[in-house]
Amino acid sequence: MSKLYFYYATMNAGKTTNLIQSKYNYEEQGMSPVVFTAAIDTRFGMNKITSRVGLSIDAISFDEDTNFLDALASMQLDCLFVDEAQFLNKRQVQELLKITYSRDVPVLCYGLRSDFKGELFEGSKYLLAWADxxxxxxxxxxxxKKATMNARLDKKGNKMKEGDQIAIEGATKYNVFCAKHFFVKG
Ligand SMILES: [Zn+2]
Incomplete structure (x- = not known):
């Protein structure tokens, strides 16, 4: 029986590099992996995911309306990868879980555990709850120490406490901290 995996981390922990390497391993075995990424993340252009070390692969964009069961219905599928999986909603995590048993393929999700306020993203919440x-x-x-938290920094480098959960565009800066140094002032 295939499993739902959640590879979670802070920012800049090598999630995408790990995903690209793992996809390559499946292809090397003659299998057909399919890769999705969030349409919200346009840093490197739509339909592409790029790791910090410069590797780049094509991906299908998902947004809040994407139905993964429908999107994959007519596709050859040996393995499914989802990057930026923190942006999934509850229904979509249920769909991915269903794919592991109705199509009997592994589903590997990669994403952030928590946002810059220390709160779970919706996708991460249900992946943490339901992943095998x-x-x-x-x-x-x-x-x-191990970093578990993502801080959003203002122009002076101070941790921001207010703002929208999603702010990828432009000059937004992030740094990663252990929980102690995330909650300590400064
Ligand atoms: Zn620390």
Whole structure:
């Protein structure tokens, strides 16, 4: 029986690099993986995901209206990857879970656990609740401890407490911290 996987991390923990490497491994075995990414993330152009080390692959964009069962109905599918999976909604996580048993293919989701306020994203909440396998990808706080939190920084480098959950465009800066240094002032 195939499983739903959630690879969660902070920003800049190598999620996309990990996804691209894993997709390549499936292709090397002669399989046909399908990759989705959030339409919301247009840093590198639509229908493409690019890792920080410069690797780039094509992907199908999803938004809040995407029905994964319908979108994949007529596709050859041996394995499904979803990048930016924190942007999934509850219904879509249910659809991905259904794909693991109705199509009997593994579904590998990659995403952030929490937002810059320390709150769960909707997609991450249900993936953490329902995934068969959880795997944390590690990144490091300046203090040397594992980083678990994403801070959004203002122009002076201070952690921001207010704002929309999603702000990818433009000059928004983020840094990752352990929980202690996320909640400590400064
Ligand atoms: Zn720290």
């Amino acid at each position: 396998k959880l795997q944390e990808l590690k990144s490091i706080c300046f203090c040397g």
